[in-house]
Amino acid sequence: MSAYIPVIGLEIHAELLTKSKVFCTCSAEFGGDKNTRCCPVCSGMPGTLPIINQTAVEYAVKAGFALGCDINKFSTFDRKNYFYPDLPKAYQISQLYLPLCINGLVPIEFEENGEKKTKNIRINRIHLEEDAGKLIHDDLNGVSLADYNRCGIPLIEIVTEPDIGSAEEAKAFVEKISLLLQYAGVCDCKMEQGSLRCDVNISIMKPTDTEFGTRAEIKNLNSIKAIGRAIDFEIYRQAKLLDMGKRVVQETRRFDDNRGETKSMRSKEDAHDYRYFPEPDILQVNFTDEDLDAIREKLPEMPYKRLERYLADGLNETDAKIIVNKKILSDFFDEAVKTYSNPKSICNFLIGELMRRINLGEIELEKLPFSAEGFAKLVEMADTDKVSKNDAKDVFRTMCEKGGDPEEIAKAAGLLITNDTGKVLEVIEEVLAANDKAVAQFKSGDQKVFGFLMGQCTKALKGVCTPKVIKEELENKLKSI
Amino acid sequence: MDITALKIRDMRTMLDKKEISAAELTDAYLDRIDKTDGSLESYITVTADEAKAAAVKAQQVIDDGNAGVLTGIPLAIKDNICTDGIKTTCASRILENFVPPYNATVMEKLNAEGIVMLGKTSMDEFAMGGSTQTSAFKKTKNPYDQNRVPGGSSGGSAAAVGASLCAAALGSDTGGSIRQPASFCGVTGLKPTYGRVSRYGLVAFASSLDQIGPVAKDAHDCAIILNAISGYDYHDGTSAKLDVPDFTAKIGQDIKGIKIAMPKEFYAEGIDSDVREAVENAAKWYEQQGAVIVECSMPSLKYAVAAYYLIASAEASSNLSRYDGIKYGHRSETGDSYSDLVCNSRSEGFGDEVKRRILLGNYALSSGYYDAYYGKAMALKQKIREEYAEIFKGCDVILTPTAPTVAYGVNENISDPAKMYQADICTVTVNIASLPAISTTCGYDKDGMPIGMSIIGKHWDEASVIQAADAYEKQFAYQPAKI
Numbered sequence: 001m002s003a004y005i006p007v008i009g010l011e012i013h014a015e016l017l018t019k020s021k022v023f024c025t026c027s028a029e030f031g032g033d034k035n036t037r038c039c040p041v042c043s044g045m046p047g048t049l050p051i052i053n054q055t056a057v058e059y060a061v062k063a064g065f066a067l068g069c070d071i072n073k074f075s076t077f078d079r080k081n082y083f084y085p086d087l088p089k090a091y092q093i094s095q096l097y098l099p100l101c102i103n104g105l106v107p108i109e110f111e112e113n114g115e116k117k118t119k120n121i122r123i124n125r126i127h128l129e130e131d132a133g134k135l136i137h138d139d140l141n142g143v144s145l146a147d148y149n150r151c152g153i154p155l156i157e158i159v160t161e162p163d164i165g166s167a168e169e170a171k172a173f174v175e176k177i178s179l180l181l182q183y184a185g186v187c188d189c190k191m192e193q194g195s196l197r198c199d200v201n202i203s204i205m206k207p208t209d210t211e212f213g214t215r216a217e218i219k220n221l222n223s224i225k226a227i228g229r230a231i232d233f234e235i236y237r238q239a240k241l242l243d244m245g246k247r248v249v250q251e252t253r254r255f256d257d258n259r260g261e262t263k264s265m266r267s268k269e270d271a272h273d274y275r276y277f278p279e280p281d282i283l284q285v286n287f288t289d290e291d292l293d294a295i296r297e298k299l300p301e302m303p304y305k306r307l308e309r310y311l312a313d314g315l316n317e318t319d320a321k322i323i324v325n326k327k328i329l330s331d332f333f334d335e336a337v338k339t340y341s342n343p344k345s346i347c348n349f350l351i352g353e354l355m356r357r358i359n360l361g362e363i364e365l366e367k368l369p370f371s372a373e374g375f376a377k378l379v380e381m382a383d384t385d386k387v388s389k390n391d392a393k394d395v396f397r398t399m400c401e402k403g404g405d406p407e408e409i410a411k412a413a414g415l416l417i418t419n420d421t422g423k424v425l426e427v428i429e430e431v432l433a434a435n436d437k438a439v440a441q442f443k444s445g446d447q448k449v450f451g452f453l454m455g456q457c458t459k460a461l462k463g464v465c466t467p468k469v470i471k472e473e474l475e476n477k478l479k480s481i
Numbered sequence: 482m483d484i485t486a487l488k489i490r491d492m493r494t495m496l497d498k499k500e501i502s503a504a505e506l507t508d509a510y511l512d513r514i515d516k517t518d519g520s521l522e523s524y525i526t527v528t529a530d531e532a533k534a535a536a537v538k539a540q541q542v543i544d545d546g547n548a549g550v551l552t553g554i555p556l557a558i559k560d561n562i563c564t565d566g567i568k569t570t571c572a573s574r575i576l577e578n579f580v581p582p583y584n585a586t587v588m589e590k591l592n593a594e595g596i597v598m599l600g601k602t603s604m605d606e607f608a609m610g611g612s613t614q615t616s617a618f619k620k621t622k623n624p625y626d627q628n629r630v631p632g633g634s635s636g637g638s639a640a641a642v643g644a645s646l647c648a649a650a651l652g653s654d655t656g657g658s659i660r661q662p663a664s665f666c667g668v669t670g671l672k673p674t675y676g677r678v679s680r681y682g683l684v685a686f687a688s689s690l691d692q693i694g695p696v697a698k699d700a701h702d703c704a705i706i707l708n709a710i711s712g713y714d715y716h717d718g719t720s721a722k723l724d725v726p727d728f729t730a731k732i733g734q735d736i737k738g739i740k741i742a743m744p745k746e747f748y749a750e751g752i753d754s755d756v757r758e759a760v761e762n763a764a765k766w767y768e769q770q771g772a773v774i775v776e777c778s779m780p781s782l783k784y785a786v787a788a789y790y791l792i793a794s795a796e797a798s799s800n801l802s803r804y805d806g807i808k809y810g811h812r813s814e815t816g817d818s819y820s821d822l823v824c825n826s827r828s829e830g831f832g833d834e835v836k837r838r839i840l841l842g843n844y845a846l847s848s849g850y851y852d853a854y855y856g857k858a859m860a861l862k863q864k865i866r867e868e869y870a871e872i873f874k875g876c877d878v879i880l881t882p883t884a885p886t887v888a889y890g891v892n893e894n895i896s897d898p899a900k901m902y903q904a905d906i907c908t909v910t911v912n913i914a915s916l917p918a919i920s921t922t923c924g925y926d927k928d929g930m931p932i933g934m935s936i937i938g939k940h941w942d943e944a945s946v947i948q949a950a951d952a953y954e955k956q957f958a959y960q961p962a963k964i
Binding site: 040043044045046047048049050051052079081083085088089090091144146273275276277280281282283 | 576581681682689715716717809846847848
């Protein structure tokens with residue numbers, strides 16, 4: 001196949017974490033019994049009117065700040081008209097002409113042919129709109145049922161410029177967006193639950209071409225992996241068409257996850273004419289500089305700030321990035337440092353032990369059986385010789401399996417170091433008495449048996465003191481004989 | 482004495498003095514409806530049982546000495562205002578059996594005042610029309626001549642007031658739908674400033690233009706009702722966060738020195754000479770009282786009807802899309818696919834005029850036509866607003882005819898939509914500019930048909946148009962409909 005340059009733009013829909021819906025006071029929580037979270041407004045009853053949720057506006061602006069956007073001080077809503085049974089008003093309230101946020105920039109890092117690269121992806125706009133309901137198709141009874149619980153959940157749509165050049169870049173971008181939105185506290189970005197959804201616009205062109213090729217839009221990709229696979233397939237499909245002298249048709253396609261292929265949904269001719277016009281029921285949004293400053297101040301610590309902080313705390317860059325790039329991990333880390341303020345030590349145990357067990361699939365970061373406080377306590381115990389470094393790993397394994405307090409676990413397992421000097425001397429004397437041959441060997445200059453004696457003492461003194469103390473006491477005792 | 486012919490404030494006095502009871506008053510109206518509405522057809526639904534129960538409750542409040550201005554007053558409500566548990570049809574087959582699970586904000590307010598609702602009045606289907614002949618259920622007649630239309634779209638409300646089948650009524654006005662039928666039926670109708678009255682629960686026709694307002698025997702009664710229904714409402718983001726003044730406050734104040742503008746385009750060709758003469762005579766009367774008549778011009782008036790029909794139809798096409806037969810309302814018996822079912826339900830449920838406007842609105846918003854139609858209409862809206870602002874720099878109120886003609890015959894015009902639309906020339910600019918305006922009777926033609934004049938005020942200045950209309954009404958020889 002000839003070499004083509006892929007030109008990719010993304011449209012990402014993210015559900016905002018507001019308590020109530022965007023145009024009424026119904027709960028915006030995920031799930032719930034069918035049609036229990038709706039009212040005359042979000043189910044489109046005659047005569048009802050939308051009321052804008054100011055928190056949703058604030059969250060959309062926060063997302064704008066997080067993605068380096070300019071905020072339009074004057075913003076308006078528009079109606080997007082189309083018939084579909086999951087859309088009870090038969091129009092979606094959205095923003096076409098004056099969206100809340102424009103002109104953003106998001107830096108991404110990705111690997112290409114084993115090489116680390118960085119790139120900036122431009123954001124065209126972020127606008128606020130309402131989600132539609134869900135249809136449940138009952139093939140057995142041949143009916144379709146509508147659940148309006150999701151109707152009116154606030155969504156932001158993030159639209160990029162066509163700056164993305166590969167599946168790797170697209171995946172890195174979506175991961176970055178997901179991270180930024182989570183840090184901004186505006187979306188939980190659970191693709192499997194649909195709180196983050198992605199459409200891909202993709203065309204390919206020859207390096208000598210001056211204009212973009214004809215694009216296809218791939219709808220509703222619900223995992224990072226699917227985004228990558230869909231893009232790779234689409235590049236392959238379009239390249240094959242062009243190589244055969246055929247043309248790419250402008251159309252909307254759907255990705256079949258099982259077969260790893262995209263399939264045509266509807267052609268350009270069947271595309272909706274949305275007949276957008278200004279929403280007359282909602283007044284425009286006006287911001288003063290003070291309003292925007294106030295929202296910006298509410299923006300939580302963003303990932304790059306956290307990275308700076310971790311580096312200042314002495315973490316190395318590789319480790320710091322691993323932690324920062326998972327908000328839940330980073331929050332866990334910060335929580336742990338609150339209990340035991342030794343970031344480097346916490347980091348080492350976290351990267352070494354916690355991540356290892358996560359990678360082994362033994363535990364899930366989202367459902368840890370122990371608290372950050374307990375985790376920190378264990379690290380502190382190891383650092384202060386309350387438990388040996390090696391035993392700390394055993395205690396941690398128990399915590400991963402059953403949860404629990406590290407001190408109690410160590411105590412129950414007899415791993416807690418008591419530093420009882422009397423007991424140490426007593427045991428050493430017992431061991432030496434029971435091994436008089438070895439003692440004689442040592443005394444005659446055979447240093448090798450020290451290891452054997454040390455081993456015997458350590459075994460008998462498990463949980464009483466550290467090997468370091470045993471070694472000292474044993475050496476002293478042997479000298480004195 | 483016929484108590485149904487009384488003004489609200491006279492009924493109030495009698496109720497408070499226990500000269501009549503709320504139940505007697507309600508029964509008097511229900512009897513009259515029973516006798517005359519069979520042919521007049523002003524009500525789609527008469528809620529006799531609910532009315533009687535409300536009257537008993539109201540009487541208790543009166544007896545306890547807690548009566549407000551509207552306690553026990555029997556009112557009629559246009560059938561596009563949602564009433565909890567009571568059918569709200571918009572005079573359309575598609576909502577024939579629609580029972581709202583909630584009250585419009587205006588109903589909450591009126592119920593809190595202790596009104597007695599007599600029923601829901603007929604209208605043009607979805608408020609689209611000026612004759613009430615597009616109603617799917619009751620094609621209301623004019624109380625002055627039952628061979629003529631009552632106007633529209635609030636024709637049921639205006640006819641019911643004109644025929645004394647209610648003390649007063651609520652209507653809605655998108656392009657003249659309160660003022661024009663008030664004019665045809667010889668009563669007074671007020672369209673408030675956009676944002677004065679909550680639209681929550683008013684089934685939307687054109688959201689940027691719709692406004693609920695009173696139809697009553699005179700301007701004073703209109704003011705009393707407006708006092709009760711006005712004010713900011715959390716449920717309507719376009720309702721204004723303004724204090725509500727007492728709209729009766731300026732009633733009786735001297736009109737000497739007020740400046741009345743008469744834009745010449747409103748008195749040009751196309752306005753019947755009887756109408757023009759009657760309004761000009763009213764202007765002379767105002768002048769005799771010391772008012773100053775100001776000449777002025779509104780050059781864009783000739784484009785107003787076109788702009789209005791593009792904006793209103795565009796919004797309507799979107800607002801009426803929700804009637805798909807899926808969630809509520811008429812659902813077709815036929816149609817195997819979703820799109821067939823929606824098409825069939827809508828084809829069967831909507832009347833011709835509604836379909837015409839949906840088509841027009843969708844066309845105006847379509848990709849490739851938007852700029853030429855909707856875009857231009859919006860530019861004209863801006864122009865008209867500016868021209869009003871300019872005129873108001875030199876006057877307090879504006880005086881125009883309410884309609885180019887008196888009420889016409891029931892079968893006239895209906896087949897000529899363009900002619901029907903043009904008849905809205907005198908009223909649509911008020912909605913486009915969000916202004917308040919009142920229509921009251923200023924004369925009768927040779928057949929005894931009422932002629933209406935409109936007094937338009939500045940934004941939020943309903944009090945001045947009420948004052949000016951009231952002053953005229955007090956000296957006017959009113960001729961009630963003989964029905």
